[in-house]
Amino acid sequence: MNKSITIFFFFIYVLCHSQSEITADWDISIEGNVVTLSIIEFNNFTVGLDGHWHYILDDNEYVAVHDINDVIITDLTDGNHIIHVWLVDHMHNALDPAVEESIEFTINSGLSIIDEEKLEVMVHPNPVYGKYVTISTSDPGFKEIQLFNIMGEKILETILNGKTLDIERLSSGFYILKISVNGKSRLSKLVIK
Numbered sequence: 001m002n003k004s005i006t007i008f009f010f011f012i013y014v015l016c017h018s019q020s021e022i023t024a025d026w027d028i029s030i031e032g033n034v035v036t037l038s039i040i041e042f043n044n045f046t047v048g049l050d051g052h053w054h055y056i057l058d059d060n061e062y063v064a065v066h067d068i069n070d071v072i073i074t075d076l077t078d079g080n081h082i083i084h085v086w087l088v089d090h091m092h093n094a095l096d097p098a099v100e101e102s103i104e105f106t107i108n109s110g111l112s113i114i115d116e117e118k119l120e121v122m123v124h125p126n127p128v129y130g131k132y133v134t135i136s137t138s139d140p141g142f143k144e145i146q147l148f149n150i151m152g153e154k155i156l157e158t159i160l161n162g163k164t165l166d167i168e169r170l171s172s173g174f175y176i177l178k179i180s181v182n183g184k185s186r187l188s189k190l191v192i193k
Contacts, residue, residue, distance in 0.1 A: 119184035139181045
């Protein structure tokens with residue numbers, strides 16, 4: 001009988017302890033150089049009642065957040081960044097065991113177009129089988145050309161006075177072409193065969 005009672009209380013302890021495990025999950029979304037940090041899920045923790053959460057961006061000072069609204073971080077520079085987030089009690093002490101997460105991300109604002117006016121562009125031939133591509137725009141003037149690979153890395157930057165872009169040194173594949181003339185811009189897909 002004594003052994004049965006011990007096993008019974010052990011199972012109750014395990015059941016209660018497993019249900020009270022605190023977990024949390026955060027996620028980010030990126031638009032240009034603006035990051036939105038969102039709470040995806042909290043289990044067994046109520047922000048405000050049980051404590052709150054902190055985050056640090058790129059080893060700067062921590063920021064305390066006392067609600068579950070999205071946090072919007074603006075004006076980030078291009079490059080790699082990391083956000084570290086964790087739950088704390090009312091005295092700003094990290095929970096024990098720690099409930100934390102680190103999220104790494106990259107900002108590449110070169111692929112974003114913020115201008116209200118967009119440029120009308122025709123890129124031909126597309127796909128390209130030769131050494132050159134012709135870029136025609138609705139606005140006259142010098143064409144600022146940036147070419148990005150599918151990872152968002154800039155691999156070419158030049159200014160065209162005419163319409164012909166030399167692509168002879170580029171490998172076959174899919175690219176994003178950013179064309180800017182007089183403050184107007186347009187993104188276009190470019191396929192090189």
